[in-house]
Amino acid sequence: MDNQLSDDLGVFVPAYREPEGGQGLFAAFEPGTRVLPAGFRVEPRFAPLPVAIVMDKDVTVTLRDGITIYVDVLRPAGDEKVPVLVAWSPYGKSRGNAAQYVDLLSLLGLDLSKLSGLEKFEAPDPAWWVARGYAVCNPDPRGSYRSEGDIRWWSRFEGQDYHDLIEFLGVQDWCSGKVATCGNSWLAISQWFAAAERPPHLAAIAPWEGMSDIYRDFIMRGGFPDTPFPRELAKSLVGANMREDLIVEAEQHPLMDALWKTKIPAFENIDVPAYIVASYSQSIHTPGTFRAWRNIASKDKWLRVHNTMEWPDFYDEAHQADLLRFYDHFLKGAENGWRETPRVRFSILDLEGNDRVDVPAAEFPPGDFEQKRLYLDADAGALAAHAPADQAKASYDAESEDGRVSFTIRVEEPTEFVGYPKVRLWLEAVGSDDMDVFVFLQKLDVLGTPLEQFNVPNHGPKMEALTRNGAAILKYKGSNGRLRVSTRRLDEALSTDAIPVHAFDRVEKLAPGQVVPVDIDMFPVALALGAGEQLRLIVTGFHILGGVFPGRENVTADNHGRHVVHTGGDRASFLQLTARKPGT
Numbered sequence: 001m002d003n004q005l006s007d008d009l010g011v012f013v014p015a016y017r018e019p020e021g022g023q024g025l026f027a028a029f030e031p032g033t034r035v036l037p038a039g040f041r042v043e044p045r046f047a048p049l050p051v052a053i054v055m056d057k058d059v060t061v062t063l064r065d066g067i068t069i070y071v072d073v074l075r076p077a078g079d080e081k082v083p084v085l086v087a088w089s090p091y092g093k094s095r096g097n098a099a100q101y102v103d104l105l106s107l108l109g110l111d112l113s114k115l116s117g118l119e120k121f122e123a124p125d126p127a128w129w130v131a132r133g134y135a136v137c138n139p140d141p142r143g144s145y146r147s148e149g150d151i152r153w154w155s156r157f158e159g160q161d162y163h164d165l166i167e168f169l170g171v172q173d174w175c176s177g178k179v180a181t182c183g184n185s186w187l188a189i190s191q192w193f194a195a196a197e198r199p200p201h202l203a204a205i206a207p208w209e210g211m212s213d214i215y216r217d218f219i220m221r222g223g224f225p226d227t228p229f230p231r232e233l234a235k236s237l238v239g240a241n242m243r244e245d246l247i248v249e250a251e252q253h254p255l256m257d258a259l260w261k262t263k264i265p266a267f268e269n270i271d272v273p274a275y276i277v278a279s280y281s282q283s284i285h286t287p288g289t290f291r292a293w294r295n296i297a298s299k300d301k302w303l304r305v306h307n308t309m310e311w312p313d314f315y316d317e318a319h320q321a322d323l324l325r326f327y328d329h330f331l332k333g334a335e336n337g338w339r340e341t342p343r344v345r346f347s348i349l350d351l352e353g354n355d356r357v358d359v360p361a362a363e364f365p366p367g368d369f370e371q372k373r374l375y376l377d378a379d380a381g382a383l384a385a386h387a388p389a390d391q392a393k394a395s396y397d398a399e400s401e402d403g404r405v406s407f408t409i410r411v412e413e414p415t416e417f418v419g420y421p422k423v424r425l426w427l428e429a430v431g432s433d434d435m436d437v438f439v440f441l442q443k444l445d446v447l448g449t450p451l452e453q454f455n456v457p458n459h460g461p462k463m464e465a466l467t468r469n470g471a472a473i474l475k476y477k478g479s480n481g482r483l484r485v486s487t488r489r490l491d492e493a494l495s496t497d498a499i500p501v502h503a504f505d506r507v508e509k510l511a512p513g514q515v516v517p518v519d520i521d522m523f524p525v526a527l528a529l530g531a532g533e534q535l536r537l538i539v540t541g542f543h544i545l546g547g548v549f550p551g552r553e554n555v556t557a558d559n560h561g562r563h564v565v566h567t568g569g570d571r572a573s574f575l576q577l578t579a580r581k582p583g584t
Contacts, residue, residue, distance in 0.1 A: 009259050011248045012150055015143060015239035024097035025117070026072070029146060031058040035077065042097050042117030049116060051131045052077045058146075061139070063164045069147035071165065074118060074126035075135035075174055083178040083203070083331040084135040084169050087123030088162050088194070089186040090144035090151055091236055096120045108474070109457030110312055122184040125315070132324060133332075136182075137169055143239045150242040154186070154214055155262045159193030166194065170201025177201060178331040182323075184208040184310045185285065192265035192292055195272055204330040206275040206323055209310045211288035212295075214263035215504065218284060219250045223487030223504050224436055228553035229284070255487075256504040267295035274301040275326045277319075278524075280349065281455055281476040282310060283548045286523050290364075290420075302326070303364060305526070307347035307355045309455035309474060348416060348526045349476065351443055351451035356528070364524070365419035369578035371498075376407045376425075376537070376573040378565060383409035383537060383575060388568035393428075396540065398435065398559035404540035405565055407575075408444070411529045419578035420498045421479055421522040425539065426515055426571035431561020433509040435485040438543050438557070439520055441575070442478035443527050444534035452477045470546025470554065480545055481522035484558075485510065488518045495519075498576075515566055525577070537575050539565055 025042055036053045056073040063069065072093050076082055095101065097117040106112060116127035126136040142161050143151035152158055166179045179201045181191040188210025195205050211217035219230055230246050237243040253259050274296060278289040293303045304322075306313045313319055329338035342360035349355050374383035378392035396403035421441055429435045443451045454463065454475050467475040486507045494501035500519035510516065529535065538544070541559040567573045 009262060010152065011245045011252065012242040013245045013248075015151055015237055015241055015243040016235050018145070018238050023092065024095050026057065027094045029058055031060075033057070045102070045112045046097070046115055046117035047113055047127065049127050053118070053126060053130050061165055061168050063142065063161050067142055067147075067149040069139060069142055069149075069161070069165070070145070071137055071139040073135055073137050074130060076130050076133060080133070081174060081176040082133050082135050083176050083180060083327070084137050085124055085129060085180050085182040085327075086137045086139070086162075086166065086169065087120050087183045087187050088139055088141060088165070088181065088190045089120070089122065089183065090141050090238070091121045091186065092145055092238065093120055093138035093140050096123065105311065107458065108309070108311065110315065114317070115315065122187050122311070122314070124182045128320060134327070135174065137165070139165055143241055143243065144237070145239060147239070148241075150244070151237045151239055152244045153246050153263070154189045154193060154211070156193055156196070156265070157262065158190055159197045159265065162190055162194035163197040163199040166199040166202050170199075176331075178203040180204040180206065180327055180331055182206045184314050185210060188285070188289075192270065196266040196269040198269055198271070202272055204273040204275070204327060206277075206326070207289070207292070208277040208314050209279060209282050209285040209289050210292075211285055212265060212267075212292040213288055215256055215260040217288040219246055220254070220504070222436070222482035223484040223502060224558065225250050226555040228555065229548045232552060255506065265292070267292065268297050270296040271298050273326070273330045274298045275323060276301065276303050277310070277313065278303065278305045279308070279310065279313075279455075280305070280479070280524055280526065281472060283473045283545065285310070287521070290524055300330075301343070302341060303344045303346075304358075305344075305346040305364070307349055307357055312457055346418070346526055348418065348528050349453070350528045351453050351476070352445075354528075365578045369416075369418055369580045371576065371578050373574045373576050374409055376565065376567040376575070378405070378567040381405070381407055383407045383535065387572035387574070391566065391569035391571055393564050393566045395430070395562045395564040398432070398541040398561055398563045401542045403542065403563075404538050404544075406536055406538045408534050408536045410532060410534045413531050414582050415529050415579055416527070416582055417529070417535065417577050417579045418526040420524050421575060421577040422498065422500055423481070423520050423522065423537065423573070423575050425518050425520065425573045426566035427485060427518050428513070428515045428564040428566065429485070429510050429561060430564060432559070433511070434558070435510070435563055436541060436557035436559050437483055437485060437518070437520065437563065438540050439481045439522060440478055440538040440540070440544055441480070441522060441525065442536050442538070443529060444536055446532040446534075448534065450477070450536075466550040470552065471548070471550045472545040473548055474550070477545060479523040479525045480543075481520040482543065483518060483520045485516065485518055488516065490519065515571065528582070539563075
């Protein structure tokens with residue numbers, strides 16, 4: 001990857017302005033140091049501070065190009081030098097207790113009485129960490145709020161800024177010289193880019209679910225625009241100057257090019273210890289988190305795959321304690337047995353109240369799982385262990401939300417499917433020269449009812465309504481994949497038999513009557529099926545999971561005419577995944 005970054009990459013428009021009442025406590029610009037005493041409370045819904053916290057507010061940090069950004073540091077009282085955890089995102093260093101975020105976490109059922117309210121959104125709670133001998137730094141990155149410059153989305157440019165902040169913190173008189181990164185979503189994505197810059201004072205990272213390829217994971221997933229959530233998220237880019245416009249960039253750069261390559265971290269440069277957290281259901285982050293875990297160069301890397309949603313998982317007391325052991329070992333030199341922790345701990349979803357969590361393994365999927373291919377049979381609507389001898393085809397109306405075909409297999413004995421599913425489909429477009437295809441893999445009970453489960457503590461009627469036709473980030477409904485067929489060419493250097501990776505460097509339209517083989521990667525799975533339960537693959541021209549969050553628009557496909565799926569003979573479409581019988 002080219003190490004030279006061009007400043008003219010990107011499209012910039014005026015940043016958003018802060019809405020009325022959008023900030024939280026300590027929003028005023030008040031440089032200086034104060035002490036928040038033990039027992040201090042942000043408001044009655046939050047917990048009182050267990051210890052006194054020294055707050056260095058609106059500290060100026062000068063980046064390599066002379067730009068000034070502002071950060072808050074919350075640290076223990078006293079003279080002991082401590083490590084510092086950095087929570088990098090543009091969401092506002094003083095906004096963690098703003099009504100927008102407090103109401104959101106309450107809606108999902110998180111217990112605010114376990115938090116201090118001093119945490120930045122999706123960031124570590126300073127009260128918890130300061131009480132255990134750590135400082136927390138909450139920055140406003142370049143361009144956000146009062147910080148100078150223009151706001152960029154995730155990229156190697158952001159990694160350079162993050163590097164500079166890490167090096168600033170590492171030499172402060174209160175710092176032990178050890179800096180780590182921490183946080184979820186944007187705060188996780190930015191960690192890949194920071195670690196790839198190899199700042200000398202960076203001792204460890206803890207990305208808690210975060211994309212690692214902005215083209216493939218976010219804005220052009222499957223080779224076509226997915227803009228509803230990016231449009232909404234852009235409203236968080238608040239500042240006095242300019243912001244990068246990812247939507248316009250996607251319009252002007254529809255194929256993988258130099259712009260998008262700056263938005264892929266240099267995985268080979270990431271060699272610090274890493275505590276990585278993933279799930280199977282994060283509509284944005286799941287593939288990228290697993291990709292980064294596979295590809296980073298760190299010899300000391302651990303993966304934990306949970307069975308809920310990132311926010312409740314992040315603030316769970318047991319998981320914070322687990323992360324503390326990791327940090328204590330690598331930032332404080334504690335011989336606490338951390339290295340005996342299994343390199344992979346994953347969840348196996350039952351979706352019937354019997355999930356297994358923290359299943360230990362050396363890799364994902366574990367080596368005792370066997371790769372299988374289940375062949376599509378268009379005549380029977382089935383998945384079978386052997387390819388049908390005769391060719392057949394099934395089709396659907398590509399312009400209808402109800403247009404789909406499905407293929408089902410019933411397992412005769414308990415079976416676990418764990419790993420990276422993919423499909424190879426022989427496809428034909430009737431009445432069009434292209435196809436936007438979505439695939440969806442779900443578990444059915446013995447009666448054929450699709451099984452789903454909430455990822456958040458609130459299981460009430462309101463959450464049921466919010467997740468009925470969307471918001472799969474809050475309710476697990478199955479694995480999914482998508483592809484615009486004209487971008488079907490694989491990147492042979494990056495692809496494996498298990499995980500196809502598309503180059504997205506050219507457009508190859510379909511001729512009338514042309515039937516082509518297409519590989520589509522899907523979200524990782526870990527599903528346990530009992531005897532008589534079923535696995536169903538759906539092929540459709542519509543994203544049946546709906547929008548990412550409640551009330552968000554769905555991605556819009558550009559489909560026309562009919563889609564035809566060919567099966568059997570020398571056009572043997574199949575679903576590939578890994579499986580085992582429990583106890584074998």
